[in-house]
Amino acid sequence: MRRLGACLVVSALCVLLTLAGGPWAGAQASPLETESSPTPISRSTSFVAAAVNQVGPAVVRLDTERTITRSLDPMMDDPFLRQFFGDRFFSQMPREERLRGQGSGFIIDRTGIVLTNAHVVDKADRVTVTLKDGRTFDGQVRGVDEVTDLAVVKIETSASDALPMATLGNSDQVQVGDWAIAVGNPLGLDNTVTLGIISTLKRSSTEVGIADKRLDFIQTDAAINPGNSGGPLLNEQGEVIGINTAIRADAMGIGFAIPINKAKEISAKLVRGEKVVHPYLGIQMTTLTPRLARENNENPNAMVALPEVNGVLVMNVLPNTPAANAGLRRGDVVVQIEDQGIVSADQLQRFVENSRVGQPLKLKVLRGDRPQQLTVRTAELQPAA
Structure with missing residues (x-):
């Protein structure tokens, strides 16, 4: 009986301590208490939002204008049109037309240096730069x-204008599978952000289908549309790793960007007003493999027998070029340049791009089954008119 009475006293004491807020108070909350006092959910900023907040103010919209003159000579030379409309009609027709374009860019220096694509400002008479905060400047x-x-575009600013600036990263450290954030003004929709990953690296301009460029692109599945051109491609830290360029109208779910390290090298020269020169040989080429050569040789309609090796097949030699002057011929297979083995057209292109204008390059080629040694002196590539 004494033990039972002691237990009852202890139990009663515990209940009193709990009700009074003692050391066991709230140790086991009831379901009703839990539901009536929900724990607030902590919401953190995503890495995408953080990156965009860091770089977004430095991303700009570029509005361009240029004047083109239309020639009416073919119509004026038509006797029927001249008789039907009369000379006065042709004299009153406007011959000048204003073309407008739009693209993106980003500020890389607080003095107002904007980096963008060449095709965004191509032949522009006027460039207007609009910041995210609504400020506009002549460029x-x-x-x-x-x-x-x-x-490179220079913003005309005053000393009191405080400009945001994007942080440039290192595109050599980018890996396939990394996050990729594209920022720009696609289709006229300002301040648009898309997210994807790096799909592949060093995608050559030849593979992409633009033979007149000398680039190895970063490929991404982040949506890049017309108007995105010139805008930044960011990593998850908010650093610029590339410059978006919309170059394939038929590209679905594929975007391309110029590596920022290449842009740093070129833009520094452009800011100083220097001309950027590119050496060239003057050939149209494709990668040759033993399998492709074998398929060609087994074809009874083949124009030439090819050596079954890895190398670069010369498809055409342009007239009045270094290659033509050196005696390179269509059907030659380049297998070596300056004692370095060549197995692809991209490899040969990179080697020439990294050489100097006027530098003699020793080529080993196979002409049929006979090896030839040729020396080609590079010349400066001129942009298309």
């Missing part, structure tokens, strides 16, 4: 390099 095209599709 002056400082330099253009069509071969790498890069251009």
Whole structure:
């Protein structure tokens, strides 16, 4: 009986301590108490939002205008049209037309240096730069390099204008599978952000289908549309790793960007007003493999027998070029340049791009089954008219 009475006293004491807020108070909350006092959910900013907040103010819209003159000579030379409409009709027709374009860019220096694509400001008479905060400035095209599709625009600012600036990253550290954030003004929709990953690296301009460029692109599945051109491609830290360029109208779910390290090299020269020169040989080429050569040789309609090796097949030699002057012929297979084995057209292109204008390059080619040693002196590539 004494033990039972002691237990009852202890139990009663515990209940009193709980009700009074003692050391066991709230140790086991009831379901009703849990539901009536929900724990607030902590919401953190995503890495995408953080990156865009960091770089977004430095992303600009570029509105361009240029004047073109239309020639009416073919119509004026038509006797029927002249008789039907009369000379006065033709004299009153406007011969000048204003073309407008739009693209993106981003500020890389607080003095007002904007990096963008060359095709965004191509032949522009006027460039207007609009910041995310609504401020507008006149822009002056400082330099253009069509071969790498890069251009530099200088914002005309006053000393009191405080400009945001994007942080440039290192595109050599980018890996396939990394996050990719594209920022720009696609289709006239300002301040648009898309997210994807890096799909592949060093995608050559030849593979992409633009033979007149000298670039190895970053490929991404982040949506890049017309108007995105010239805008930044960011990593998850908010650093610029590339410059978006919309170059394939038929590309679905595929975008391309110029590596920022290449842009740093070219833009520094453009800012200083220097001309960017690119060496060239003057050939149209394709990668040759033993399998492709074998298929050609088994074809009874083949124009030439090809050596079954890895190399670069010369498809055409352009007249009045270094290759033509050196005696290179259609059907030759380049297998070596300056004692370095060549197995692809991209490899040969990179080697020439990294050489100097006027530099003699020793080529080993196979002409049928006979090896030939040729020396080609590179010349400066001129942009298309």
